[in-house]
């Protein structure tokens with residue numbers, strides 16, 4: 001099984017902590033030796049924003065030279081995809097959105113039937129509508145691409161070390177990883 005984890009945060013904070021807990025859960029599985037985990041940090045990737053030129057329609061890749069072809073290859077190869085992102089202005093981070101927009105250049109070839117997990121982390125309390133808005137966005141993306149939601153986890157954490165001190169949530173994340 002190939003698990004691809006997207007990290008939408010530019011800093012070493014809560015999102016990375018959540019990802020490490022999920023990875024720990026995956027690594028605790030009896031079949032862990034057969035599981036390959038790849039993490040892509042959206043920050044630092046060279047992604048030209050989609051220009052809607054539609055040149056990709058005939059090439060199945062972006063006409064502009066950037067990192068999107070290799071990212072889309074990793075998506076194509078994955079059986080499970082985890083999107084982990086902080087909330088920025090009631091949405092996913094711009095870094096992650098750049099990556100997702102480029103799915104457009106290979107949408108019909110990415111492959112159906114993948115399992116998707118999402119982790120959305122904001123400073124606001126969990127009753128803020130931002131969590132539902134973003135989780136719904138992931139559900140729509142998965143639905144469009146023929147993928148199935150495996151889990152949707154929303155977390156309230158603000159300072160970069162907040163989640164690291166929340167043992168209950170870390171245990172939940174480990175269980176989600178183990179259950180993928």
Ligand SMILES: Cc1cc2nc3c(=O)[nH]c(=O)nc-3n(C[C@H](O)[C@H](O)[C@H](O)COP(=O)(O)O)c2cc1C
Nearest residue numbers: 009013014015086087088089090122123124157158
């Ligand atoms: C530019 C920016 C915008 C943000 N917008 C929101 C927001 O709309 N809602 C929210 O709850 N938190 C918002 N936050 C707080 C982050 O989501 C929160 O600190 C989160 O834990 C960051 O995750 P990280 O530690 O993985 O980077 C924002 C933070 C930044 C830097």
